[in-house]
Amino acid sequence: SMDDNSSNWFRSVCCRxxxxxxxxxxVAIIMDGNRRxxxxxxxxxxxxxxxxxxxxxKETLQxxxxxxxxxxxxxxxxxxxxxxxxxxxxxxxxxxxxxxAYLLEESDVIAKHQVRVRALGDLRRLPxxxxxxxxxxxxxxxxxxxxxLNVCYAYTSRHEMTEAIKEMAMGAQDGxxxxxxxxxxxxxxxxxxxxxxxxxxVVRTSGEVRLSDFLLxxxxxxxxxxxxVLWPEFSVWHFFSAVLSxxxxxxxxxxxxxxxxxxxxxxxxESDLRSVLEQRxxxxxxxxxxxxxxxxxxxxxRERQRTFVExxxxxxxxxxxxxxxxx
Amino acid sequence: xxxxxxxxxxxxxSVHGVMRLKASTTYAFTWLCSCLLYVVKHRGTKIExxxxxxxTLRKIPLHTTFIVEExxxxxxxxxxxxxxxxxxxxxxxxxxxxxxxxxKDLVGLRTAIVLQQGKLFGTAGPAVQVxxxxxxxxxxxxxxxxxxxxxxxxxxEDGRQHIVETAVSVCKAVLxxxxxxxxxxxxxxxxxxxxxxxxPSLAIVFGGLHSSLGYPPWHLRVTExxxxxxxxxxxxxxxxxxFQKYANCQQRLGT
Numbered sequence: 001s002m003d004d005n006s007s008n009w010f011r012s013v014c015c016r017x018x019x020x021x022x023x024x025x026x027v028a029i030i031m032d033g034n035r036r037x038x039x040x041x042x043x044x045x046x047x048x049x050x051x052x053x054x055x056x057x058k059e060t061l062q063x064x065x066x067x068x069x070x071x072x073x074x075x076x077x078x079x080x081x082x083x084x085x086x087x088x089x090x091x092x093x094x095x096x097x098x099x100x101a102y103l104l105e106e107s108d109v110i111a112k113h114q115v116r117v118r119a120l121g122d123l124r125r126l127p128x129x130x131x132x133x134x135x136x137x138x139x140x141x142x143x144x145x146x147x148x149l150n151v152c153y154a155y156t157s158r159h160e161m162t163e164a165i166k167e168m169a170m171g172a173q174d175g176x177x178x179x180x181x182x183x184x185x186x187x188x189x190x191x192x193x194x195x196x197x198x199x200x201x202v203v204r205t206s207g208e209v210r211l212s213d214f215l216l217x218x219x220x221x222x223x224x225x226x227x228x229v230l231w232p233e234f235s236v237w238h239f240f241s242a243v244l245s246x247x248x249x250x251x252x253x254x255x256x257x258x259x260x261x262x263x264x265x266x267x268x269x270e271s272d273l274r275s276v277l278e279q280r281x282x283x284x285x286x287x288x289x290x291x292x293x294x295x296x297x298x299x300x301x302r303e304r305q306r307t308f309v310e311x312x313x314x315x316x317x318x319x320x321x322x323x324x325x326x327x
Numbered sequence: 328x329x330x331x332x333x334x335x336x337x338x339x340x341s342v343h344g345v346m347r348l349k350a351s352t353t354y355a356f357t358w359l360c361s362c363l364l365y366v367v368k369h370r371g372t373k374i375e376x377x378x379x380x381x382x383t384l385r386k387i388p389l390h391t392t393f394i395v396e397e398x399x400x401x402x403x404x405x406x407x408x409x410x411x412x413x414x415x416x417x418x419x420x421x422x423x424x425x426x427x428x429x430x431k432d433l434v435g436l437r438t439a440i441v442l443q444q445g446k447l448f449g450t451a452g453p454a455v456q457v458x459x460x461x462x463x464x465x466x467x468x469x470x471x472x473x474x475x476x477x478x479x480x481x482x483x484e485d486g487r488q489h490i491v492e493t494a495v496s497v498c499k500a501v502l503x504x505x506x507x508x509x510x511x512x513x514x515x516x517x518x519x520x521x522x523x524x525x526x527p528s529l530a531i532v533f534g535g536l537h538s539s540l541g542y543p544p545w546h547l548r549v550t551e552x553x554x555x556x557x558x559x560x561x562x563x564x565x566x567x568x569x570f571q572k573y574a575n576c577q578q579r580l581g582t
Contacts, residue, residue, distance in 0.1 A: 019335075020332065020336040021343075079581075080581020080582070081582075157544075157548070158545065162515075169506075170508055177498075184487045208576075209553060209576075216545060217487065220487065224539070256396075267488065
């Protein structure tokens, strides 16, 4: 219709204007407010709120891709959500299966933009049939490389960090890692989001002002945007407003990130130096020889870390692949 | 750059300019209102008035954290906020800045806080301990007295770096067979990370940046996060408003 066309045109113009400034590469969203929306509209059951919430996710993904955001991470289902009524949890599981089936058969957004869908979380907690659907969806899109949609499912950040520590302990036990190899960078690579850059912008809808165990480690230098709108009512103008506020704080946050990077590098250098001196047991060589030894130690450390991270990523991928019946 | 690009860039700069102008105007307006209502609203200088405010709050955060991003020339403003928080019923306050400047001048900060405590509470006021995590004894020991207010001064080494150190010690314990892999779960890690620093119920970020800037990430799981402008512009009413919002929030915790 005429109205739709003109509003689409206006939206494209605004999008184009925003693109002259900095566009976040990775946006994370806590899609909160489905149930309150269902209550507000007197739907009777929360389920209808979740259905609309999924439609809103599709729309938002389109807006992100149009703007030039290449990675979107969403908080779909928390481990804490298992505490909800059986009816609601079963409904959400059923909805997940329906939507993955839709993704496999009909989705044009995913195919057009070559979006790779990944599932992050403790998937083993899910019923077998849901796990298989998720595995199929993830495998279906695994060759796409232009954009990424990370769906946090059966996820909490604390669980993610604990699993990373557990895996590093197992790595140490298996002789793949020394305890001194553990660093902020290594932990980051061991998290479910290891392949992704940190989120630039975190948006939470529904007016709540907390992170609720979502990407706690990764979002520590992200721009946080809490918006007082229920998720199914989230509009492109709310999205643009979040991006505008991100642009305003970009320079300061970049500076803080840079200082954090320098602090980390300094820590890493000091840790490598300590390890070399410990091995030498007090026998300190001259400065240039010491530098050389620290460099070599760092190279060996990086090699161990690379092998270890490779192992974890392979194990994660294999877990999902084995859930899919032969292609 | 084409003409369209130039026009688009100008548009964007104008929009940002308008947003900044709106933020400053809103601040100036609320400042003006506070001045005009000075007669009616108290400015946090009398403990009796603050005690009345406490009665209006349904719940009060036990541990409040202040994330400060501005470079502070003096600590009077920060000390006042800390003192107001104690007057409003808080027991533990942590202060964090991403450059670690506060930790470097512990003596200056301590002096400023003790001074403000004296001004507000008088000589009968409770004692305040200002310390770092590295020097703090376990919180349990301090809480038992009930009469002590605790201020913990944090820096980035208490954030992700602390999680790294915990991971290293867990790995060493596994190698020395003091800990089994199966024992490593969320509660196990949580006990180690919250031994000296509890989870804050409320976080206020000063300085206009909407980010936690390296604050211990594990601890921000369900913390209510609010943003306020620079601390030197802060009046008591701003803090009380945040406390009211906290008192009225509902934490569903996933259910």
